[in-house]
Amino acid sequence: MDKPPPDIAVVKMYAAREDIYPREIKGRYASLRWVCLWLTQLVFYGVPWLQWNGRQAVLFDLGARKFYIFGIVLWPQDFIYLAALLIICAYALFLFTAVAGRVWCGFSCPQTVYTEMFLWIERRIEGTRSARMRLDRQPWGAEKLLRKGSKHAVWIALSLWTGFSFVGYFTPVHDLMHLVTSLSLGPWETFWILFYSFATYGNAGWMREQVCKYMCPYARFQSAMIDKDTLIITYDRERGEPRGAKTKAAQKTGDCIDCSMCVQVCPTGIDIRNGLQYECIGCAACIDACNSVMAKVDLPPGLIRYSTERALTLHLSLQEMRRRVLRPRVLAYTALLVLIVAGFCTALALRTPLKLDIIRDRGMMAREVEDGMIENVYRLQIMNTGETAHRFQITVSGIDGIRLATPAEVEIEGATTRAVPVRVRVPHGAGGHGANKVAFELNAVDDPLLQVQEKAVFYVPR
Amino acid sequence: MSDFTSGFWNIYITGLTIISIIGCGVLLWSQSKVKVEKKPDQDPATVGTTGHVWDGDLTELNTPMPRWWMWLFYLTIVFALVYLYLYPGLGTYAGKLGWKSSEAYQGELKKADADYGPLFNKYLQQDIKTVAADPQAHVMGERLFLTYCAQCHGSDARGSKGFPNLTDKDWLYGGDPDVIKTTILHGRNGQMPSMAAALGSDKDVENVAHYVLSLSDSTHDPIKAVFGKSKFAVCAGCHGAGGTGNQALGAPNLSDKIWLYGGGVETVMETIRKGRNNTMPAFESFLGEAKVHVLASYVWSLSNAPSNAEQK
Numbered sequence: 001m002d003k004p005p006p007d008i009a010v011v012k013m014y015a016a017r018e019d020i021y022p023r024e025i026k027g028r029y030a031s032l033r034w035v036c037l038w039l040t041q042l043v044f045y046g047v048p049w050l051q052w053n054g055r056q057a058v059l060f061d062l063g064a065r066k067f068y069i070f071g072i073v074l075w076p077q078d079f080i081y082l083a084a085l086l087i088i089c090a091y092a093l094f095l096f097t098a099v100a101g102r103v104w105c106g107f108s109c110p111q112t113v114y115t116e117m118f119l120w121i122e123r124r125i126e127g128t129r130s131a132r133m134r135l136d137r138q139p140w141g142a143e144k145l146l147r148k149g150s151k152h153a154v155w156i157a158l159s160l161w162t163g164f165s166f167v168g169y170f171t172p173v174h175d176l177m178h179l180v181t182s183l184s185l186g187p188w189e190t191f192w193i194l195f196y197s198f199a200t201y202g203n204a205g206w207m208r209e210q211v212c213k214y215m216c217p218y219a220r221f222q223s224a225m226i227d228k229d230t231l232i233i234t235y236d237r238e239r240g241e242p243r244g245a246k247t248k249a250a251q252k253t254g255d256c257i258d259c260s261m262c263v264q265v266c267p268t269g270i271d272i273r274n275g276l277q278y279e280c281i282g283c284a285a286c287i288d289a290c291n292s293v294m295a296k297v298d299l300p301p302g303l304i305r306y307s308t309e310r311a312l313t314l315h316l317s318l319q320e321m322r323r324r325v326l327r328p329r330v331l332a333y334t335a336l337l338v339l340i341v342a343g344f345c346t347a348l349a350l351r352t353p354l355k356l357d358i359i360r361d362r363g364m365m366a367r368e369v370e371d372g373m374i375e376n377v378y379r380l381q382i383m384n385t386g387e388t389a390h391r392f393q394i395t396v397s398g399i400d401g402i403r404l405a406t407p408a409e410v411e412i413e414g415a416t417t418r419a420v421p422v423r424v425r426v427p428h429g430a431g432g433h434g435a436n437k438v439a440f441e442l443n444a445v446d447d448p449l450l451q452v453q454e455k456a457v458f459y460v461p462r
Numbered sequence: 463m464s465d466f467t468s469g470f471w472n473i474y475i476t477g478l479t480i481i482s483i484i485g486c487g488v489l490l491w492s493q494s495k496v497k498v499e500k501k502p503d504q505d506p507a508t509v510g511t512t513g514h515v516w517d518g519d520l521t522e523l524n525t526p527m528p529r530w531w532m533w534l535f536y537l538t539i540v541f542a543l544v545y546l547y548l549y550p551g552l553g554t555y556a557g558k559l560g561w562k563s564s565e566a567y568q569g570e571l572k573k574a575d576a577d578y579g580p581l582f583n584k585y586l587q588q589d590i591k592t593v594a595a596d597p598q599a600h601v602m603g604e605r606l607f608l609t610y611c612a613q614c615h616g617s618d619a620r621g622s623k624g625f626p627n628l629t630d631k632d633w634l635y636g637g638d639p640d641v642i643k644t645t646i647l648h649g650r651n652g653q654m655p656s657m658a659a660a661l662g663s664d665k666d667v668e669n670v671a672h673y674v675l676s677l678s679d680s681t682h683d684p685i686k687a688v689f690g691k692s693k694f695a696v697c698a699g700c701h702g703a704g705g706t707g708n709q710a711l712g713a714p715n716l717s718d719k720i721w722l723y724g725g726g727v728e729t730v731m732e733t734i735r736k737g738r739n740n741t742m743p744a745f746e747s748f749l750g751e752a753k754v755h756v757l758a759s760y761v762w763s764l765s766n767a768p769s770n771a772e773q774k
Contacts, residue, residue, distance in 0.1 A: 010496070014494050014529045016529050363613060
């Protein structure tokens with residue numbers, strides 16, 4: 001490229017990532033994040049190993065299109081529950097964001113949680129922030145190779161275990177363990193274990209805050225999700241400024257001693273003192289850092305704290321701030337969330353593990369049989385979505401004298417579908433010409449609660 | 463790809479695809495750096511705008527995207543080019559790997575056969591009547607029947623006009639298990655020619671129709687039947703002198719009350735006048751012998767098994 005003339009500068013539209021070395025911090029919010037980390041990860045890594053009535057408690061069997069969740073077996077027809085669950089997640093996210101900003105990002109998002117785990121490993125192997133920075137500046141040598149190599153080895157091991165656990169939700173985990181140890185994994189399991197491991201390793205080891213800043217859409221619509229009464233992590237500018245070291249010469253300084261601890265602990269590498277930024281994932285590490293510093297210099301904590309924009313500008317007390325939590329937006333989200341959750345739970349509790357689809361034979365509308373009776377043929381697609389076999393009694397109603405001309409009882413194995421052809425007759429002259437509404441009912445002989453009704457049409461020719 | 467008679471569209475699509483992909487790359491490369499006029503005392507690194515100026519003083523702040531993002535974009539371009547080299551995507555170019563959706567389909571069929579074939583093949587060694595007694599085979603046969611046969615013969619296998627009832631003991635071509643299997647494997651083509659010319663007048667047709675109905679003691683006019691009897695000789699070639707049919711030809715038995723097209727005098731007259739043409743398709747190449755074997759056992763069991771009692 002030509003050398004630019006003196007009054008022209010070349011501006012790069014793409015910038016290299018700047019390395020971030022978050023300093024380890026202890027404190028109330030760091031502990032809270034570790035509690036969340038343990039809770040979520042115990043569930044994630046542990047659940048595939050739970051057993052329930054002789055099978056894996058939670059198993060998403062994609063091949064057989066059946067999702068086992070403890071006592072429930074969900075079929076593709078139950079997709080509505082997944083939709084409802086996603087709606088609940090969305091509304092919960094709206095509600096939590098409106099009240100307390102990005103708590104999801106800071107405390108339970110897998111990106112944060114795995115980054116935290118990977119950082120913990122990094123700190124154990126490469127040392128503190130300054131040690132890590134020194135190591136990166138060093139030329140490659142035996143020590144650097146050893147430390148970097150062992151860090152990546154541990155990362156990869158954890159990633160592979162994560163990928164294995166993930167696939168354990170889709171392939172029975174005990175079988176999977178056997179397949180792995182005998183090196184006889186199928187192509188799909190191999191791909192997904194490696195893919196998920198790679199995603200974990202890449203995202204938590206290398207990409208980190210880049211995922212939050214450039215990939216995650218959630219950060220980008222924060223301005224629509226929060227308002228002036230939303231709890232955000234914020235720096236009390238009035239109290240802190242002008243910042244500077246507390247020397248005897250400079251008497252009139254604010255509380256901020258400009259130690260830059262808040263910047264050093266930040267996993268996204270921002271300075272919270274510049275105000276609310278979309279890069280802030282709300283992890284509250286800077287609060288822990290600042291409070292520990294404030295304790296050392298004998299100043300009250302809370303220079304950086306959870307507060308709201310309005311509380312800062314209007315100098316609201318804690319009580320006044322809390323009172324503003326209950327605002328129309330929050331109440332509306334809460335009401336909707338409660339409503340949907342209640343609906344979801346009710347639907348799940350009342351769900352019958354039995355489904356019935358009725359397909360009328362179209363090749364022939366109706367036929368006349370002995371004594372002038374009219375016969376229609378249906379195919380009952382009976383889905384016994386429970387796990388035990390049942391004997392079902394089929395009954396039909398809707399027209400005087402309507403009855404089945406085929407056996408009224410049918411045995412269906414657990415978790416199977418069977419199409420049962422049935423013939424239904426009405427006496428001569430019963431029902432109106434054309435289509436008549438009828439209803440089929442299916443009752444489990446051994447369980448009075450297990451029953452389902454379905455509408456159908458009976459055709460009487462002219 | 464013979465849909466296009468001219469080679470133009472092939473070149474058009476190929477050219478458009480390649481130019482678009484390369485164009486994306488060029489655009490990305492040319493836009494990754496911009497030249498900005500800087501003030502005399504300014505360090506180039508601190509120029510914070512993209513250099514775009516609107517309305518004289520509106521400038522655009524440069525918040526650079528990460529570089530990995532740019533490399534990812536280049537990677538997708540490389541991926542696209544490699545993909546188009548390996549797989550069919552550029553007009554009629556077949557791709558280096560020669561992948562075809564039809565072959566992929568065949569491959570999946572083969573895999574399904576390898577997976578599920580043994581389930582059916584194990585019954586192939588058994589006699590059809592033995593298979594019929596196997597509850598698992600019965601369920602499999604029922605599924606096959608509901609999938610491939612029920613469209614014509616009905617879910618309950620009782621047929622409808624033009625499609626035989628498979629649950630009675632009346633068979634057009636015979637109800638032995640092996641005959642049923644042959645019927646399914648190779649299909650049947652039942653043909654009754656138009657008999658109007660051979661019989662003579664319309665009156666003769668009506669008389670023969672009444673005679674045919676008299677064979678099964680259905681409602682008929684005895685006088686017309688007497689007249690029709692002499693003319694029935696032309697029908698006897700296939701249906702037999704007594705009208706009892708001939709399973710070798712698929713000629714129906716006319717002396718029972720089972721009618722393929724209906725047993726009213728009008729319908730019978732229409733059958734005689736216009737003839738009938740009926741086809742049962744062959745399933746051998748489509749389903750393979752093993753599935754047909756299981757299917758035949760199910761069809762046979764509809765009128766023969768102990769479960770016959772419940773078919774009332």
